[in-house]
């Protein structure tokens with residue numbers, strides 16, 4: 001099994017290296033004008049330069065901050081609301097139709113509303129990111145809480161467990177696989193919306209950096225920004241799956 | 256010793272019923288599931304309930320647990336009406352896979368009952384080890400239910416129930432899903448656990464031999480609506496033995512009687 005893992009690691013690394021090589025080749029052959037497509041060498045140089053001057057680090061931290069705040073607010077609100085709605089059948093039947101109406105609404109439709117309400121501010125970004133990122137978590141949490149094995153509630157009743165104990169010892173852990181899956185999805189949503197908000201509102205972050213670089217035809221800087229965004233997306237998803245594996249150890253074990 | 260065990264049901268306090276159904280009728284979804292059931296279970300008694308599938312055995316047990324309230328009539332425990340589940344009545348569910356917390360180890364699952372009783376964290380570990388040992392799982396404290404066999408999971412559920420220090424143990428076809436060998440082993444374990452704890456037991460099964468082997472008394476339910484159709488006192492000597500008890504002529508006679516009852520009830 002370990003050998004297979006190693007093999008796949010090596011294979012995927014080789015593919016990635018192949019892409020970079022191909023990219024370098026295309027750039028060197030000038031198949032695409034260097035005004036639009038820098039080679040990986042130039043993108044890398046720009047990355048190094050950006051970090052050396054501190055500019056790029058500021059932008060990176062800006063994006064991470066937008067993403068983290070929005071995701072954090074969405075997580076708290078999504079899990080709390082989802083727990084409330086999911087654990088009560090009456091709540092579910094009252095609220096479900098409204099959710100069905102709101103859920104397919106593209107977040108882009110909410111952005112003008114948010115701009116009208118908050119202006120081109122950090123609050124607008126926070127609102128939009130949280131609004132977009134809350135859905136996967138809200139729906140997953142509702143589902144998780146609604147799907148708790150009723151037998152376990154009977155066990156809880158015959159043990160006279162308190163309401164709080166039932167939530168934290170039974171409902172929440174039972175719903176945790178759903179909740180974590182929702183959280184993983186919404187990290188990505190939060191990243192995308194952070195970039196969109198930075199572009200729209202000119203907030204400090206990689207989105208803004210990418211926009212300015214594109215306008216000034218600084219293609220190396222543009223690619224440096226895009227690469228960083230990719231790295232954020234990759235690392236956050238990786239971190240989430242590590243956390244998931246850790247917390248859900250009980251699921252993978254056994255038959 | 257044997258005589259003492261045998262007399263347990265008639266010992267001190269025998270006059271008063273611990274679990275008392277009087278004229279209990281239960282309707283669910285507009286249909287009578289159980290009708291006019293009157294039944295006294297004495298402290299320390301081992302009562303078995305048998306009956307065809309769907310006749311209302313589980314429903315009767317849930318009434319005794321306080322998970323259902325009767326439509327009419329009363330269910331009382333120690334002379335007081337049962338209005339809600341009680342901590343000193345433990346229930347072993349048939350579907351052990353659903354009744355255990357899959358995210359907790361064996362240790363954690365037993366701990367749940369002790370946490371609910373408010374036992375200090377410092378005292379729990381020793382008690383849990385003791386309970387796991389009692390049900391034959393001393394080396395599996397760190398395992399998750401998914402890593403355990405059906406028999407082990409059912410043992411674990413029993414350990415959690417014993418952690419409640421129940422006055423009454425209600426068991427709903429606890430060994431129904433297990434193979435014959437595991438089943439017989441667990442029957443003997445339950446008998447010795449119960450003997451040590453003095454708990455009253457109501458044991459639902461569709462296995463007639465199991466009912467006779469375990470019980471002081473066997474009650475058979477008739478279906479649609481569920482009502483008591485037969486009541487047999489089991490005077491087989493204790494401790495019971497998988498070989499000699501099952502070969503006892505009285506055992507065979509009782510088995511025949513129950514078999515005829517079930518046949519007639521299904522006809």
Ligand SMILES: Nc1ncnc2c1ncn2[C@@H]1O[C@H](COP(=O)(O)OP(=O)(O)OP(=O)(O)O)[C@@H](O)[C@H]1O
Pocket residue numbers: 283284288306307308309310311312313314315461
């Ligand atoms: N919540 C409910 N609403 C309506 N009918 C129910 C409900 N629960 C059980 N019943 C019906 O009551 C009857 C008795 O059910 P119960 O589960 O007590 O039977 P049982 O004797 O335990 O059967 P089995 O041996 O199959 O476990 C069945 O006909 C069942 O369909």
Ligand SMILES: [Mg+2]
Pocket residue numbers: 312313314427
């Ligand atoms: Mg049943």
